[in-house]
Amino acid sequence: xxxxxxKPTMIIGASSNPERYSYKACISLLKHNHSVFPLGxxxxxxxxxxxxxxxxxxxxxxxxxxxxxxxxxxxxEEYILALKPKRIIFNPGTENLKFSDRATSKGIECLEACTLxxxxxxxx
Numbered sequence: 700x701x702x703x704x705x706k707p708t709m710i711i712g713a714s715s716n717p718e719r720y721s722y723k724a725c726i727s728l729l730k731h732n733h734s735v736f737p738l739g740x741x742x743x744x745x746x747x748x749x750x751x752x753x754x755x756x757x758x759x760x761x762x763x764x765x766x767x768x769x770x771x772x773x774x775x776e777e778y779i780l781a782l783k784p785k786r787i788i789f790n791p792g793t794e795n796l797k798f799s800d801r802a803t804s805k806g807i808e809c810l811e812a813c814t815l816x817x818x819x820x821x822x823x
Contacts, residue, residue, distance in 0.1 A: 712766030715743025
């Protein structure tokens, strides 16, 4: 049974490089007892989690946390919308007003925020 505070989160743009913010966010989400699905374009691991290289439909994803630039986001947009998350976090450098407007029109909350900061101050 999932912890009531668990917000299954998909990280798009996941990296196995410990210096990358997507890696740090994944670690922090795990420390805060959230389920994490790291998707990326290069094979690797974040702790014991394999980076997912395809685009599976995962049920009950609450949050999609973006770590890809606007120019690279177009290939992800339809996939993200198909997941029907409750919210999308556009981390610094991933802002995309056109996609945010599309997602909002489908009832998805969109935030320009930082996953790491949200977790650290307790408003994730």
